[in-house]
Amino acid sequence: QRPKNFPPGPFSLPIFGNLLQLNLENPINDLKKLRLRYGNVYSICFGSRPVVVLNGVHAVKEALVNQSVEFAGRPQDLMINHVTKNEGVVLLNHGPVWRDVRRFSLMTLRNFGLGKQSMEERILGEVSYITSHLEKCAGKSMDPQNLFHKAASNIITTVLFGTRYEHEDKFLQLFIQLFKELSKIANGPWAMIYDTFPVVRNLPLPFQKAFQKFEVLKDAVKDLISQHKMSWVPRQPRDLLDCYLDEMEKREDDSSFNESQLVTLLLDLHFAGTDTTSNTLLTTFLYLMTHPDVQERCQKEIDQVLGEKLQASFEDRHRMPYTQAMIHEAQRVANTVPLSVFHTTTKDTQLMGYDIPKGTLIIPNLSSVLNEESQWKFPHDFNPSNFLNDEGEFVKPEAFMPFSTGPRMCLGEGLARMELFLVLVTLLRHFQFIWPEDAGEPDYSTIFGATMSPKPYRMDVRLRNKRECVIQSQNTTE
Numbered sequence: 001q002r003p004k005n006f007p008p009g010p011f012s013l014p015i016f017g018n019l020l021q022l023n024l025e026n027p028i029n030d031l032k033k034l035r036l037r038y039g040n041v042y043s044i045c046f047g048s049r050p051v052v053v054l055n056g057v058h059a060v061k062e063a064l065v066n067q068s069v070e071f072a073g074r075p076q077d078l079m080i081n082h083v084t085k086n087e088g089v090v091l092l093n094h095g096p097v098w099r100d101v102r103r104f105s106l107m108t109l110r111n112f113g114l115g116k117q118s119m120e121e122r123i124l125g126e127v128s129y130i131t132s133h134l135e136k137c138a139g140k141s142m143d144p145q146n147l148f149h150k151a152a153s154n155i156i157t158t159v160l161f162g163t164r165y166e167h168e169d170k171f172l173q174l175f176i177q178l179f180k181e182l183s184k185i186a187n188g189p190w191a192m193i194y195d196t197f198p199v200v201r202n203l204p205l206p207f208q209k210a211f212q213k214f215e216v217l218k219d220a221v222k223d224l225i226s227q228h229k230m231s232w233v234p235r236q237p238r239d240l241l242d243c244y245l246d247e248m249e250k251r252e253d254d255s256s257f258n259e260s261q262l263v264t265l266l267l268d269l270h271f272a273g274t275d276t277t278s279n280t281l282l283t284t285f286l287y288l289m290t291h292p293d294v295q296e297r298c299q300k301e302i303d304q305v306l307g308e309k310l311q312a313s314f315e316d317r318h319r320m321p322y323t324q325a326m327i328h329e330a331q332r333v334a335n336t337v338p339l340s341v342f343h344t345t346t347k348d349t350q351l352m353g354y355d356i357p358k359g360t361l362i363i364p365n366l367s368s369v370l371n372e373e374s375q376w377k378f379p380h381d382f383n384p385s386n387f388l389n390d391e392g393e394f395v396k397p398e399a400f401m402p403f404s405t406g407p408r409m410c411l412g413e414g415l416a417r418m419e420l421f422l423v424l425v426t427l428l429r430h431f432q433f434i435w436p437e438d439a440g441e442p443d444y445s446t447i448f449g450a451t452m453s454p455k456p457y458r459m460d461v462r463l464r465n466k467r468e469c470v471i472q473s474q475n476t477t478e
């Protein structure tokens, strides 16, 4: 039974709640139908647990921004909380430890923007590996999935541990494999059973594998920390790990900065920063190939702005309104984290006239905001004009929230935006991407998960004429 004056929703069955009425493979359409019937704030039941779903920009902002503290909690009793022992940052509940770890992570990422080996240099370093890989594929077709995934992983590992890994490296392969298996379990039916029926939690059912796999990941990170400590020079940080060791030394008696917390924080940031960015890149290239006019217009702008400059820099974005608009539009249609990360209420509160008790699970339906008909000029198309005004200047509507909003919003936003810009601008400058003639009609449908991805596809890669000469002459000089 729903609490008194709770947001309305469909009739729910005993034990199962509304789970049997949702297509758990991809519930986005079902959630959309419920919004049409019950409005922007409605409820469903996961088993016996009532859950509030927020839809549309106004409801999401009212909760996550205007009542930022009340809606900034995280659930603490799901399988994934038990697997990570509530450490790290993503799943920490609202409170002083989360605030401290978040502030440390944000500051450290921000400082790398200015430091000796800046974030920009780290990203451009990895971009040059992508470029040389694609040069080898020029004239052929290739599946970009692994390339983008490993590149996104390498960018975050250079920031976290100062290391990039060859794409065949065993450590990188192990991480990617275990992350994949863990998210499959965490997003699958066994996690749902674990979360819904506490009595089964100690039984030897397949969800136990998630606990074992996480331990393997933790052991690998512990080894990495031990190796790192051997070359660590206090107060001369090379990466986030060094900054954390400095912080641990500074706060000797502060129990929230400790080695166990560090292990999960590194895993959290690595995990949060990999699939998200690589799936966004995959969607962007799918749309660029199938909208060659958009691709060409970006290339013209990029050529014009960069001229003979050797490399793009993040500052160049201010002179590339169309390319900026294209990247934002790609993020809008990619809808990479469709249901955000679940929140909870930290105290009894009210939202749009409804009472919501402390501890209620909240789903900010970001998908409903990024596709909201009243907010976008072309809600159902891929059209950079969604981000351009009549003068052709770049503008960002308030409904652009792929990183969510409020105090829990993505803490890697700055890194992700820099990554997307530098990768896309560099690749569009050097290559043309073409939908292969024998690939049939493009399939824009998505694979639902904690992060959404496009169906696998192949792309034809061609060196662009103008750049071909420059690259060849550079290669000869080397």
Ligand code: HEM
Residues within 6 Å of the ligand: 089, 090, 091, 102, 156, 268, 269, 270, 272, 273, 274, 276, 277, 280, 336, 337, 340, 341, 342, 343, 402, 403, 404, 405, 407, 408, 409, 410, 411, 412, 413, 415, 416
């Ligand atoms: C295109 C890329 C990305 C997208 C679309 C994205 C999106 C999101 C979203 C929707 C959330 C949930 C916010 C909320 O709960 O309200 C989130 C949280 C988070 N993201 Fe990202 N993210 C991206 C890249 C990254 C990167 C590169 C990092 C690594 C530094 C990162 C680290 C995090 C962390 C640590 C959180 C949890 C923040 C907290 O709970 O305080 N993300 N992200």
